[in-house]
Amino acid sequence: xxxxxRFYGRFLTGLILALxxxxxxxxxxxxxxxxxxxxxxxEARDGAAAQAVLEANRLQQRVAxxxxxxxxxxxxxxxxxxxxxxxxxSPSNPFAGLPSPGAPRPGLPTPGLTPxxxxxxxxxxxxxxxxxxxxxxxxxxxxxxxxxxxxxxxAEEAAAQGWSLRxxxxxxxxxxxxxxxxxxxxxxxxALSFLVCYPIAYAAxxxxxxxxxxxxLLALTIPYALNELLRIFAWTMILANQGLLNHALDAxxxxxxxxxxxxxxxxxxxxxxxxxxxxxxxxxxxxIYGSLETLDRNQIEAARDLGASSWRIHWRVALPxxxxxxxxxxxxTFMLAVGSLxxxxxxxxxxxxxxxxxxxxxxxxxSNSWNVGSAQALLLLVSCTIFIFLVMRxxxxxxxxxxx
Amino acid sequence: xxxxxxxxxxxxxxxxxxxxxxxxxxxxxxxEFFSILGPSGCGKTTILRMVSGFQSPSEGRVLIGGQDMxxxxxNKRPTALIFQTLALFPLMTIWENVAFxxxxxxxxxxxxxxxxxxxxxxxxxxGQEDKRPSQLSGGQRQRVAVARALAVExxxxxxxxxxxxxxxxxxxxxxxxxxxxxxxxxxxxxxITHDQGEALAMSDRVAVMRAGRVEQVGxxxxxxxxxxxxxxxxxxxxxxxxxxxxAGAEGGLVEVETPFGLLRGQNADSLGSGEExxxxxxxxxxxxxxxxxxxxxxxxxxxxxxxxxxxNLHLRAGDQRILLQLPNEGATPPEGEMELGFSSRDARxxxxxxLAHG
Ligand SMILES: Nc1ncnc2c1ncn2[C@@H]1O[C@H](COP(=O)(O)OP(=O)(O)OP(=O)(O)O)[C@@H](O)[C@H]1O
Ligand SMILES: [Mg+2]
Numbered sequence: 001x002x003x004x005x006r007f008y009g010r011f012l013t014g015l016i017l018a019l020x021x022x023x024x025x026x027x028x029x030x031x032x033x034x035x036x037x038x039x040x041x042x043e044a045r046d047g048a049a050a051q052a053v054l055e056a057n058r059l060q061q062r063v064a065x066x067x068x069x070x071x072x073x074x075x076x077x078x079x080x081x082x083x084x085x086x087x088x089x090s091p092s093n094p095f096a097g098l099p100s101p102g103a104p105r106p107g108l109p110t111p112g113l114t115p116x117x118x119x120x121x122x123x124x125x126x127x128x129x130x131x132x133x134x135x136x137x138x139x140x141x142x143x144x145x146x147x148x149x150x151x152x153x154x155a156e157e158a159a160a161q162g163w164s165l166r167x168x169x170x171x172x173x174x175x176x177x178x179x180x181x182x183x184x185x186x187x188x189x190x191a192l193s194f195l196v197c198y199p200i201a202y203a204a205x206x207x208x209x210x211x212x213x214x215x216x217l218l219a220l221t222i223p224y225a226l227n228e229l230l231r232i233f234a235w236t237m238i239l240a241n242q243g244l245l246n247h248a249l250d251a252x253x254x255x256x257x258x259x260x261x262x263x264x265x266x267x268x269x270x271x272x273x274x275x276x277x278x279x280x281x282x283x284x285x286x287x288i289y290g291s292l293e294t295l296d297r298n299q300i301e302a303a304r305d306l307g308a309s310s311w312r313i314h315w316r317v318a319l320p321x322x323x324x325x326x327x328x329x330x331x332x333t334f335m336l337a338v339g340s341l342x343x344x345x346x347x348x349x350x351x352x353x354x355x356x357x358x359x360x361x362x363x364x365x366x367s368n369s370w371n372v373g374s375a376q377a378l379l380l381l382v383s384c385t386i387f388i389f390l391v392m393r394x395x396x397x398x399x400x401x402x403x404x
Numbered sequence: 405x406x407x408x409x410x411x412x413x414x415x416x417x418x419x420x421x422x423x424x425x426x427x428x429x430x431x432x433x434x435x436e437f438f439s440i441l442g443p444s445g446c447g448k449t450t451i452l453r454m455v456s457g458f459q460s461p462s463e464g465r466v467l468i469g470g471q472d473m474x475x476x477x478x479n480k481r482p483t484a485l486i487f488q489t490l491a492l493f494p495l496m497t498i499w500e501n502v503a504f505x506x507x508x509x510x511x512x513x514x515x516x517x518x519x520x521x522x523x524x525x526x527x528x529x530x531g532q533e534d535k536r537p538s539q540l541s542g543g544q545r546q547r548v549a550v551a552r553a554l555a556v557e558x559x560x561x562x563x564x565x566x567x568x569x570x571x572x573x574x575x576x577x578x579x580x581x582x583x584x585x586x587x588x589x590x591x592x593x594x595x596i597t598h599d600q601g602e603a604l605a606m607s608d609r610v611a612v613m614r615a616g617r618v619e620q621v622g623x624x625x626x627x628x629x630x631x632x633x634x635x636x637x638x639x640x641x642x643x644x645x646x647x648x649x650x651a652g653a654e655g656g657l658v659e660v661e662t663p664f665g666l667l668r669g670q671n672a673d674s675l676g677s678g679e680e681x682x683x684x685x686x687x688x689x690x691x692x693x694x695x696x697x698x699x700x701x702x703x704x705x706x707x708x709x710x711x712x713x714x715x716n717l718h719l720r721a722g723d724q725r726i727l728l729q730l731p732n733e734g735a736t737p738p739e740g741e742m743e744l745g746f747s748s749r750d751a752r753x754x755x756x757x758x759l760a761h762g
Contacts, residue, residue: 296489296491298487298488298489298491299491299492299493301458301478301485301487301491302485302487302491302493302552303493303504303508304477304478304479305456305458305478305479305483305484305485306479306484306504306505306508306552306553306555306556307479307505307508307509307556308479308504308505308507308508309508312507312508316493316496316504316507317493320495321495
């Protein structure tokens with residue numbers, strides 16, 4: 001650090017260190033910790049306990065209104081007024097006389113008994129009082145029960161709340177399947193990307209003239225001047241039912257668009273793979289290019305001079321040399337593919353099942369279940385880490401050899 | 405393994421406007437150790453790449469063993485190239501390197517391994533089979549490259565300055581090794597170098613090249629003792645040069661009018677009189693004047709460098725620098741002014757032309 005201070009001066013060094021600290025703490029450590037913490041923190045939402053409490057409270061309110069009605073009736077009976085006269089609307093229900101604004105909710109008994117205006121011949125106040133009292137007692141019992149249940153449930157929930165694996169264990173089998181499939185898909189994308197990018201990187205690295213290398217790499221880079229979403233969207237225009245591809249096939253007479261013979265390219269995993277390979281190509285091409293560029297062309301010529309076929313030259317000389325680049329490219333492409341949201345979203349609407357990244361996204365931003373989303377994101381993180389170690393293991397031989 | 409003859413017929417190479425190799429006729433005999441000697445950029449590598457097939461010539465033909473190879477790719481020719489950078493495969497073990505050509509031919513592993521061991525024994529590297537190139541010394545790597553090239557049983561081995569990366573001691577050692585390997589295998593070696601000492605020490609015959617053109621071809625002693633051009637005379641070994649104009653020729657000798665008076669030497673270019681000429685005399689043919697010397701000079705000793713068996717005596721006569729090799733016989737070297745002499749039979753008069761340095 002002292003060396004750094006001497007090199008950049010005190011102010012710059014301080015600035016650099018502060019920025020690094022900010023980057024590490026605010027952009028890496030904190031989100032990561034928060035994610036992990038959420039992932040292992042179960043949060044009951046719309047739980048049964050809350051529902052029970054809500055129900056009990058509602059019943060409690062009804063009991064209160066009933067009490068009011070009962071008291072009114074008691075006074076009536078005590079005054080000796082026999083129920084001949086239609087009473088003014090019950091105080092508990094000032095709107096009783098009005099037409100009800102909506103259908104009464106089914107299953108819920110209307111609170112209080114609305115004396116119908118024309119129902120003078122209805123039951124006697126004593127009988128009504130009797131009935132209301134009975135009803136109230138029943139309700140009070142139900143409330144007690146409800147409260148007890150709520151308490152029990154809440155205790156249970158409180159026990160489950162907090163640190164637990166429930167965010168993982170409660171994930172549906174479908175989601176687990178999607179998770180597994182997404183990993184497989186990402187592996188496919190990585191492999192495809194390698195197959196496409198290795199020849200390109202080789203051509204660029206071993207081009208006869210530096211001009212040709214520059215042209216090739218420029219041609220690869222230009223599409224990246226476009227926003228990623230636009231780049232993907234360009235593909236959807238090609239692959240759409242009424243897109244370029246189907247029109248071209250139509251023009252060639254292979255399909256007949258007017259007869260509705262459009263081939264459905266979008267919303268297939270093939271298209272998603274294709275677009276992903278295209279979108280993340282540079283991340284595979286450049287590392288491979290970088291390592292192939294250091295390959296002494298004489299080695300290739302020597303191999304050819306010794307009679308090796310092109311295939312053997314690649315397998316025995318060029319590819320082993322490019323292994324570190326391939327490893328880096330594979331890691332980057334895999335991580336991008338596993339986490340890619342825009343490609344499956346734009347290319348595969350209606351694709352079933354979704355990619356895992358879409359599910360994570362939905363949990364975060366649609367159903368607002370951050371904790372479940374965190375758990376799923378953590379799964380992705382863990383699988384990426386495992387993938388990195390696997391790749392390192394597979395390619396470590398190469399890295400060691402190169403170090404030698 | 406049996407060496408084959410290599411013949412270049414009007415073989416030339418142009419890169420656009422630039423002529424890297426002028427049309428050249430050259431025959432390299434079967435089983436010969438042949439060197440192509442020339443300064444950097446004179447077109448040596450280009451010739452080698454045309455013989456090996458990595459470069460198709462812009463004109464002329466390459467014949468190996470009497471067969472036209474001009475249109476064949478490198479792997480179809482009975483040649484093996486050893487690169488200036490060696491180009492060993494760093495990720496393979498030594499024996500895999502050596503056996504790579506056999507692997508390409510589909511030879512089973514056990515046989516490959518056995519053959520690799522034999523070849524490594526041949527180049528005195530037995531027991532190093534399972535190391536990697538980076539674990540070997542420069543000279544050992546050099547020999548691995550030779551073994552790898554020999555594994556495909558080439559009729560012609562092409563070596564592009566393979567020793568240039570080694571230090572002097574090792575280079576001298578490897579000269580002898582390569583020579584031995586060549587003798588033992590009987591393969592035709594075409595050896596490229598810009599080091600005239602290397603070419604003289606190893607070769608049967610040498611071609612001296614300058615700027616895309618072969619200036620002289622001949623056995624080593626002829627190249628050294630009877631250089632054909634002023635370039636060859638100055639590029640191969642040390643030489644003292646006296647410029648002048650020919651005065652008269654008689655009986656294979658020619659007189660040259662120089663600032664030091666009339667000197668005389670072998671009339672190698674059959675010069676007439678009044679022509680621009682250069683008279684060359686090797687430092688070891690100069691000596692303090694003795695009675696048998698028919699030519700004499702006076703010069704001032706500037707410096708005497710001890711080279712072990714002899715002194716390099718640097719002298720000056722006016723603007724002329726003179727180098728003289730004096731055997732070290734135990735006495736201190738002379739100082740001050742001295743009289744030098746040489747015999748006109750040892751001097752060589754050539755038409756004035758380009759020199760190797762300046
Ligand atoms: N592919 C090429 N394109 C254009 N010019 C070239 C090419 N290859 C070689 N040259 C030119 O041809 C000339 C001879 O090159 P070459 O490699 O044969 O020299 P060399 O004698 O092997 O030199 P060195 O001793 O430095 O290896 C050089 O001037 C070089 O610049
Ligand atoms: Mg060269």
